[in-house]
Amino acid sequence: MDLTAWQRICHRLLGGVFKKRARADKELSDNLVKASMPMMPEVYMATVFVTTIVITALGVGFVALFFIPEIGVIDLWESQQDPASEAPCFEWEYWYPDRIDESKPGNGCPDYKTQVFPPVLKVLLVAIGAVIVPIVAWRFNKSGAEREAKRRGDMIEKYLPYAASYTAAMSAANATPAKIFRSLAMNKDIYGDVADDAAMVYRDVTLLGYDLITAMKLSVDRAASVWLTEFFQGMVGTLTAGGQLKLYFLNRAEHYMRENRTRLGQFLESIALLAESYIVVAVAMPLFLIVMLVIMFWVSGSGAEMSEGMLYGIVLGFVPMIHVAYAVLVYTSSKEQEM
Numbered sequence: 001m002d003l004t005a006w007q008r009i010c011h012r013l014l015g016g017v018f019k020k021r022a023r024a025d026k027e028l029s030d031n032l033v034k035a036s037m038p039m040m041p042e043v044y045m046a047t048v049f050v051t052t053i054v055i056t057a058l059g060v061g062f063v064a065l066f067f068i069p070e071i072g073v074i075d076l077w078e079s080q081q082d083p084a085s086e087a088p089c090f091e092w093e094y095w096y097p098d099r100i101d102e103s104k105p106g107n108g109c110p111d112y113k114t115q116v117f118p119p120v121l122k123v124l125l126v127a128i129g130a131v132i133v134p135i136v137a138w139r140f141n142k143s144g145a146e147r148e149a150k151r152r153g154d155m156i157e158k159y160l161p162y163a164a165s166y167t168a169a170m171s172a173a174n175a176t177p178a179k180i181f182r183s184l185a186m187n188k189d190i191y192g193d194v195a196d197d198a199a200m201v202y203r204d205v206t207l208l209g210y211d212l213i214t215a216m217k218l219s220v221d222r223a224a225s226v227w228l229t230e231f232f233q234g235m236v237g238t239l240t241a242g243g244q245l246k247l248y249f250l251n252r253a254e255h256y257m258r259e260n261r262t263r264l265g266q267f268l269e270s271i272a273l274l275a276e277s278y279i280v281v282a283v284a285m286p287l288f289l290i291v292m293l294v295i296m297f298w299v300s301g302s303g304a305e306m307s308e309g310m311l312y313g314i315v316l317g318f319v320p321m322i323h324v325a326y327a328v329l330v331y332t333s334s335k336e337q338e339m
Contacts, residue, residue: 003039010050011043018045028145034224035148036196048141055137063129066122074117081106082113149224152193156225158337159192161256164231166191168249177212177235177245178205197228213239227256267337274329282322289314 003011022028022041029041037044066073081089089109093100099108106112163184170180184191185199197219204215216236223229231252238248293311 010047014046018042031145052137056134059129059133085113153225155193159194161260163191163194164253168253171246171249286319
């Protein structure tokens with residue numbers, strides 16, 4: 001994968017500055033490999049730093065819109081008359097029309113006051129633009145490789161049970177390991193990120209000329225998932241000990257399928273628990289609350305203390321928010337299992 005135009009610009013600007021330090025960061029190098037991000041560490045760090053500077057500049061520019069003299073948000077706000085002084089000034093103009101002076105603020109009204117922008121908000125705006133935005137941007141951008149490596153690891157563990165079953169079937173048909181990995185690599189739409197690791201193994205064997213054991217050892221370091229690491233390490237052990245890959249693939253396929261069934265079972269249990277809590281919180285509780293309010297109103301009249309606005313807030317605001325919250329929970333949970 002070629003570098004993007006933005007990455008090339010960042011590398012030209014600060015690549016040399018970060019070169020030595022970035023290449024010494026083993027954790028960053030491992031994350032880049034596991035995340036399948038083909039770039040040098042100094043390119044990544046230069047991109048992170050320049051992107052953070054740009055985001056910080058945008059944040060400072062946004063905050064500056066509040067503090068620009070005369071046309072800034074704060075000056076415009078403080079140039080407006082305080083609503084509390086409108087009534088006294090109106091009465092003053094009514095009773096003393098001869099004292100009106102249009103050249104003075106508020107036509108010369110002694111009670112005229114302008115709005116004051118809260119000092120706490122000024123401090124908060126400065127803190128957001130000068131401190132919070134840069135820190136959040138730096139940490140978010142710097143952890144991009146780690147997040148991508150974790151995402152790949154999760155996706156590999158979802159696809160690996162099916163990929164392992166496929167390798168067992170191919171091995172049972174007396175296909176060579178090279179052909180098995182080549183077939184996996186050609187079916188990325190089926191086996192997802194597992195196909196990328198299989199393609200790297202096939203490349204090492206056919207293009208770079210490594211033997212299968214060496215290619216497996218290299219793949220162990222590249223694997224973003226513990227399951228895939230164990231799978232490749234098991235292959236190395238089996239080949240080194242002179243065992244049969246056919247039996248090993250069959251054993252691993254059964255093992256990963258059991259793990260997958262356990263994972264899916266836990267997901268279904270969490271959804272069932274979520275459904276039960278939904279019935280209680282989103283269905284039974286609002287009905288019970290409304291019925292109790294009605295009964296209290298009929299029996300003692302205490303229900304009349306609840307305002308109409310509060311009742312509408314419960315029925316049209318609080319109850320729908322519960323349904324939306326549960327819908328979001330179910331959606332996010334199902335997205336985690338999506339392949």
